[in-house]
Amino acid sequence: MSALTAGTPQDMRAAPPTVEAAALSAAFVTALRRTGLACSPDRAVRLAEALRLIPPGDAEKLYWASRVVLVSAREQLPVFDAVFSAVFRGGFDPSGPPARAVAPAAAPAGAPEETRTRPSPAEGRAPGYAPAPPRPAPAIASAGQDAGQDGNAPEREAVLAMASPEERLHEASFAQLTEEEVVEIRRLASRLLLATPTRLSRRARKSAHSSARLDVRATVRAARRSGTDTTRLLYARRRPQRRKLVMLCDVSGSMEPYARIFVSLLQGAVAGAGAEAFVFSTRLTRLTRQLALRDPDEALARAATAAPDWAGGTRIADSIRHFVDEHGRRGLARGAVVVIFSDGWAQEDPEQVAAQMARLRRLAYRIIWVNPRKAAPQYQPLVGGMAAALPYCDEFVSGHSYTALAEVAAAIRGDGQASLKGRGNSCR
Amino acid sequence: MTAAARAGAEEDVQRRVPDVPSLMAALDRNNYLADVGLATALFLAVRLPQPILLEGEAGVGKTEAAKALAELLDTPLYRLQCYEGIDAGEALYEWNHQRQLLGIRLAEVRDASVTETDLFAPEYLLRRPLLQAIEHPGPRPAVLLLDEIDRADAEFEAFTFELLAEAAVTIPELGTIRATHPPIVILTSNRTRDLHDALTRRCLYHWIDYPGPERIAEIVRRRVPASSGPLALQAAAVITRLRTLDLAKPPGISEAIDWVSALAVLGIDRIDATTAEQTLGSIVKNRDDLELVGARGADWLVAGTGG
Numbered sequence: 001m002s003a004l005t006a007g008t009p010q011d012m013r014a015a016p017p018t019v020e021a022a023a024l025s026a027a028f029v030t031a032l033r034r035t036g037l038a039c040s041p042d043r044a045v046r047l048a049e050a051l052r053l054i055p056p057g058d059a060e061k062l063y064w065a066s067r068v069v070l071v072s073a074r075e076q077l078p079v080f081d082a083v084f085s086a087v088f089r090g091g092f093d094p095s096g097p098p099a100r101a102v103a104p105a106a107a108p109a110g111a112p113e114e115t116r117t118r119p120s121p122a123e124g125r126a127p128g129y130a131p132a133p134p135r136p137a138p139a140i141a142s143a144g145q146d147a148g149q150d151g152n153a154p155e156r157e158a159v160l161a162m163a164s165p166e167e168r169l170h171e172a173s174f175a176q177l178t179e180e181e182v183v184e185i186r187r188l189a190s191r192l193l194l195a196t197p198t199r200l201s202r203r204a205r206k207s208a209h210s211s212a213r214l215d216v217r218a219t220v221r222a223a224r225r226s227g228t229d230t231t232r233l234l235y236a237r238r239r240p241q242r243r244k245l246v247m248l249c250d251v252s253g254s255m256e257p258y259a260r261i262f263v264s265l266l267q268g269a270v271a272g273a274g275a276e277a278f279v280f281s282t283r284l285t286r287l288t289r290q291l292a293l294r295d296p297d298e299a300l301a302r303a304a305t306a307a308p309d310w311a312g313g314t315r316i317a318d319s320i321r322h323f324v325d326e327h328g329r330r331g332l333a334r335g336a337v338v339v340i341f342s343d344g345w346a347q348e349d350p351e352q353v354a355a356q357m358a359r360l361r362r363l364a365y366r367i368i369w370v371n372p373r374k375a376a377p378q379y380q381p382l383v384g385g386m387a388a389a390l391p392y393c394d395e396f397v398s399g400h401s402y403t404a405l406a407e408v409a410a411a412i413r414g415d416g417q418a419s420l421k422g423r424g425n426s427c428r
Numbered sequence: 429m430t431a432a433a434r435a436g437a438e439e440d441v442q443r444r445v446p447d448v449p450s451l452m453a454a455l456d457r458n459n460y461l462a463d464v465g466l467a468t469a470l471f472l473a474v475r476l477p478q479p480i481l482l483e484g485e486a487g488v489g490k491t492e493a494a495k496a497l498a499e500l501l502d503t504p505l506y507r508l509q510c511y512e513g514i515d516a517g518e519a520l521y522e523w524n525h526q527r528q529l530l531g532i533r534l535a536e537v538r539d540a541s542v543t544e545t546d547l548f549a550p551e552y553l554l555r556r557p558l559l560q561a562i563e564h565p566g567p568r569p570a571v572l573l574l575d576e577i578d579r580a581d582a583e584f585e586a587f588t589f590e591l592l593a594e595a596a597v598t599i600p601e602l603g604t605i606r607a608t609h610p611p612i613v614i615l616t617s618n619r620t621r622d623l624h625d626a627l628t629r630r631c632l633y634h635w636i637d638y639p640g641p642e643r644i645a646e647i648v649r650r651r652v653p654a655s656s657g658p659l660a661l662q663a664a665a666v667i668t669r670l671r672t673l674d675l676a677k678p679p680g681i682s683e684a685i686d687w688v689s690a691l692a693v694l695g696i697d698r699i700d701a702t703t704a705e706q707t708l709g710s711i712v713k714n715r716d717d718l719e720l721v722g723a724r725g726a727d728w729l730v731a732g733t734g735g
Binding site: 038040042046049053054060061064065067068069071201202203216219221276288289324325329330331332355 | 468469523619628
C-alpha cells in the first residue's frame with residue numbers, strides 16, 4: 001500500500017466506500033429498479049466499490065463505471081441511458097455512443113401500426129373462423145375432419161390419452177371455443193409432450209457394444225480398481241441428443257383466435273422441451289425468457305407486455321429475416337427443428353418471403369409450417385406468402401384443434417407419416 | 429456465492445493499472461485501441477473481483493481485448509474456447525492414461541516397482557486452461573478468457589462459476605490446488621442463447637459498439653504496417669458504407685484488416701472501383717450479399733473515398 005503514489009485510488013479493501021458513493025449508488029439502483037430493470041441490491045455495493053476506484057470527476061466517468069456494473073444485457077442499455085440522463089440531468093448525454101438499433105424495452109405498449117391483415121378473397125376462411133371475441137358456440141366441429149386422415153391415429157390417441165376429458169372439445173376448432181373452453185385447451189396444450197429427433201452429440205457415454213470407440217481412459221480407471229492389469233475393455237459411443245426446437249408464432253390480427261392457444265403450446269415447449277419461442281406480427285420478439293415462468297398466466301401476461309404489437313399486421317418475411325440475422329445464424333437455427341405458426345397472410349411481396357425462407361432452410365434441419373386455415377376443405381395454399389413459403393417446408397399441418405395439435409407433435413418428432421416430405425416438393 | 433475469490437487487485441497490478449486513462453494508454457502502446465467505455469470496463473475487471481462479460485458483434489475485438497490486457501499485465505492468457513458438450517475433462521484437467529500405461533510398462537521392463545503415487549503424480553496430469561489459470565504462480569494473476577460461453581451447456585456454465593468462485597480445484601489423487609493469484613476472468617458471448625441469470629448477476633458487463641471509420645482506419649494501420657495512410661482510411665470508409673446496406677454478414681474490423689493485408693500483398697495502394705471489385709471476396713462473404721453489393725456497383729462503393 002505504501003508503494004502507491006499519492007492520488008491513486010486505494011485498494012478496495014482499505015476502507016468502506018465513502019458515504020456519497022454509497023448513497024449515490026443506492027439511489028441510482030433504486031431508480032433503475034423502478035423502471036423494471038433487474039438490478040439487485042448487491043449491484044449498489046459493487047457500484048460503490050467501482051466509484052471508489054474511478055472517482056466520478058465528470059459525468060462520462062460516472063456513466064461508464066455505472067453502466068459496466070449495473071447493465072447485464074444489451075437490451076437494457078436504452079432504459080439505462082434514459083434513467084441515467086433523468087437522474088443526472090444535463091450532466092452528460094449518453095447518446096454519445098452510436099445509436100443502437102434496439103427499441104427501448106420500456107416503451108409503452110400499445111399504439112402499434114393498425115395495419116391489420118385482411119384475408120384475401122382468394123383464400124377461403126376456415127369454417128370455424130370467427131373474429132375475437134369468440135362466440136360461445138355449441139362447437140361440434142366440422143373442422144376437425146381432416147385431422148384423422150393420415151394414418152397415425154393410434155399414436156395420436158396415445159399422446160392425447162393423458163389428458164382427454166371431452167372428445168368434443170378436442171375436435172373443435174380453436175376459433176369456435178368459449179372462453180372457458182379456451183382456458184381448458186390452453187392448459188392441455190401447454191402439457192403436450194414435444195420431442196425433436198435426435199442427433200449425435202459431442203458427449204460420449206458407456207456402451208456395451210464393441211463396435212463403439214474404445215474408451216482408454218475409462219478402461220484404465222476401471223483397471224485401477226483391480227490393480228494395474230487391464231481386465232476389461234470399456235467402450236464409449238457418442239450420446240444422442242435432442243435437436244433444438246425453435247417456434248415462431250404469428251400473433252397478428254388474423255391469427256388471433258389461434259394465437260392464444262399456440263402461445264400456450266409455446267409455453268409448454270419452452271418449459272418442457274427447452275424450446276426457443278418467438279412471436280411476430282410487424283416485428284419479431286423473443287419470448288423464451290418470459291414464457292419460462294412456471295405460472296402460465298403470469299408468463300402470458302409478461303409475453304404480452306414484451307410484444308407490444310400483439311394482434312397488429314403481419315410481416316412474415318421481415319420477421320424471418322430478423323430471426324435469421326439476429327438469432328438463427330448465430331446458432332439457434334442450425335440443425336434445429338423450426339416450427340412456424342402462421343396463416344401466411346402477409347403484406348409483403350411473396351418473393352421476399354421465399355428468399356427469407358430459403359435462408360432459413362439452409363440453417364434448419366426441418367421446417368414445419370402450422371396453418372390453421374389448412375383445415376378448411378376448400379383451402380388451397382395458392383397465393384401470397386403461403387405459396388411462396390411452402391416449397392421450403394418439410395411439413396405442412398393445420399393444428400387448428402386440439403386433436404390436430406397431435407399432428408404438430410408428430411411433425412416435430414419427425415416419425416409420423418409426413419404429408420409433405422422433402423424440400424421443393426409442395427402440394428401445389 | 430457472490431463472494432469471489434479475488435478480493436481486488438494486488439499491489440503490483442494496481443501499480444500497472446492505476447486508473448482508466450493509464451490503462452487506455454497502456455492498451456494503446458500494445459496496439460489495442462480501446463474507447464473510454466471499454467477501458468473503464470477492463471479497468472473494473474482488473475480491479476474488482478467480478479469477471480467481465482463482453483458482448484458485441486462478431487469482429488469488434490472481444491477476444492483481442494483479453495489478449496491485449498494479458499500482454500500489458502505481462503501475464504499469460506489462458507483461453508478456453510467453449511463448445512457444445514465441453515466438460516471438465518476438456519476444461520479443467522484429465523489424467524494422461526496413455527502415459528500412465530506406458531509408465532507401468534516401462535517399470536515392468538526395468539523390473540522397477542511402481543506405486544499409485546508414482547502414477548498419479550503431477551507429470552501425468554493434463555492441465556486444461558481452467559486449471560492452468562488457477563495454478564498460475566504469479567507474480568501477477570493470469571488472464572482467463574472463456575470464449576463464447578453461450579455455446580457451452582448451462583451446466584458447464586454453473587460448474588465454471590462455482591470453480592472460479594472457489595478459486596481452488598480438488599483433484600482426489602493430488603489434493604486441493606488453491607490459486608495464489610486468482611485469474612482475471614473475461615467472458616465473451618455471441619448471444620446464441622440467454623445466459624443464466626446467475627451468471628449475469630455475478631459479472632460486470634460491457635457491450636462493445638461498432639467503431640466509426642477513423643477508429644477502424646487507426647486499428648488497421650496498427651495491425652497492417654504495410655498499409656500506407658490513405659489506404660486504411662479508404663478501406664474503413666468502404667466498410668462503413670457497406671455496413672449501411674442490409675447485409676446478412678456485415679463486414680467487421682477483422683475483414684477490414686484482412687482486406688488491407690490482401691491489398692498490400694497485391695501491391696495496391698489506392699482503392700478504386702476495379703481493385704475493389706477484384707478483392708471484394710475478402711470483405712463480402714455471402715452470395716446474397718455479393719449480389720446486393722453488385723447491384724449497387726463498385727462505383728457506389730468507392731464513391732467519396734477519393735479513389
